[in-house]
Amino acid sequence: HQEASLLADRLVRASEASIEGIETGQEGQFTWERRARLVAIPDELAPAGSTAPRVFSLSVAVRWGGGRTVEVATLRLSQASAATP
Numbered sequence: 001h002q003e004a005s006l007l008a009d010r011l012v013r014a015s016e017a018s019i020e021g022i023e024t025g026q027e028g029q030f031t032w033e034r035r036a037r038l039v040a041i042p043d044e045l046a047p048a049g050s051t052a053p054r055v056f057s058l059s060v061a062v063r064w065g066g067g068r069t070v071e072v073a074t075l076r077l078s079q080a081s082a083a084t085p
Helices: 002-014 079-083
Strands: 021-027 030-039 055-064 068-077
Touching (some): 002 030, 002 068
Antiparallel strands (some): 021 030, 030 055
């Protein structure tokens, strides 16, 4: 469980938040799935005089053994949004 958690954490941190999609892979005894989804942010929540930031929901599920799973999820500001003043 600890190894799966570390793998999930590493994969979610390594993801660049810029496009929606699903990636899959295998590492040792673990199979994983990483999902990136754009979160809708209403314009009224944007700072005055600018557009709402692009925020992505990132999640990684790691599976192993007899149906065991661990999942890590976070929100990340799009790299394009972070570069815009």
